[in-house]
């Protein structure tokens with residue numbers, strides 16, 4: 001028999017208010033679930049341009065989650081649709097082109113600046129009556145009894161709920177406290193992320209150029225709201241010692257390298273603002289759950305950005321967990337019970353592991369320059385371009401419409 005919901009001030013406490021934690025907070029509170037979200041960094045810090053230079057390729061499925069959470073309307077105008085994807089291999093011409101006309105003119109996704117996504121999320125969370133956000137706050141410890149988990153903060157405050165969710169990223173303190181080990185490895189690569197302006201419009205094109213040192217991606221952004229300049233975001237993967245990294249190039253050398261890598265139709269390219277560097281690794285938690293606790297997004301799994309799917313997977317976790325928790329709370333049942341948590345883990349583990357494995361395979365296949373591998377790889381890409389069913393398969397992957405979809409995404413997809 002299902003257990004009744006224990007009496008507590010909050011139904012759910014979310015540790016970590018990054019892109020995943022804030023979305024889960026908004027999604028639950030949209031359905032009147034009482035949620036407390038705690039983050040170590042203040043919103044002002046997280047909204048600074050120097051905090052996170054990344055963009056996210058938001059898939060079609062993830063947009064559904066953001067819509068359901070009431071966040072999408074606050075970020076849609078800053079998100080640039082992708083209508084064409086060019087795949088290149090090193091200095092090859094375009095080997096494979098995906099065009100939205102081949103999928104009923106549906107866009108492949110949207111490139112959104114993480115900072116602007118966060119801003120839309122903070123605005124949404126602060127407008128929701130059953131959501132509370134505390135930041136900055138340092139969590140010292142957790143304690144757990146049969147009915148609840150209590151989160152102890154450094155300032156002496158303590159908050160309890162029948163369910164605590166760890167959305168605190170790859171180095172998750174919550175996961176460590178849950179005693180959950182991880183498996184993974186470093187790719188010995190880093191991604192340099194920055195923004196560039198170019199004289200010609202990008203025509204909503206995303207370019208993925210698989211180079212021996214790692215993928216070089218050009219992602220379309222909306223034009224600069226003040227100057228009107230055409231802009232794209234760059235993810236430049238490299239496999240070099242830190243001291244030789246392109247991040248240290250002076251401006252002229254960096255711009256020259258960009259102009260050599262960008263296709264000619266962009267015109268003259270110039271890097272602006274700060275350059276960021278992210279080490280790349282794979283991490284997967286052995287379990288996503290422990291009594292009255294669960295992990296979502298990067299706290300449970302972090303993958304290589306080669307296919308831009310890391311957060312998109314996190315949004316699927318959020319969709320699955322929020323559906324289960326909302327249903328339990330609305331019916332007066334325990335949102336942190338073992339059956340619910342096992343159900344969550346069962347829904348999400350395989351999909352996440354499959355995507356982690358696929359991306360890992362892509363990294364190994366594309367980040368090398370061994371002649372027979374390169375020849376087979378280029379032949380494979382040309383073959384895909386001539387096989388409509390294979391092309392459709394890859395396009396559905398890019399749109400986030402393949403894999404194991406939680407009900408929230410599948411139902412809306414069908415609508």
Ligand SMILES: Cc1cc2nc3c(=O)[nH]c(=O)nc-3n(C[C@H](O)[C@H](O)[C@H](O)COP(=O)(O)OP(=O)(O)OC[C@H]3O[C@@H](n4cnc5c(N)ncnc54)[C@H](O)[C@@H]3O)c2cc1C
Pocket residue numbers: 015016017018019020021038039040041054055056057058137138139167168169170172173174191193235278296297298299305307308309310311312313314
């Ligand atoms: C170069 C690069 C490009 C990427 N591009 C894409 C893409 O195009 N599409 C895509 O889907 N994914 C992409 N990703 C992956 C994506 O960025 C991550 O999956 C995403 O940021 C994970 O969000 P998160 O909220 O789970 O974790 P995080 O962003 O790490 O947020 C964790 C939050 O928890 C807080 N926190 C941590 N510890 C504590 C604590 N002890 N107490 C309280 N709070 C705490 C932090 O302050 C932070 O706010 C990319 C990743 C990289 C590196």
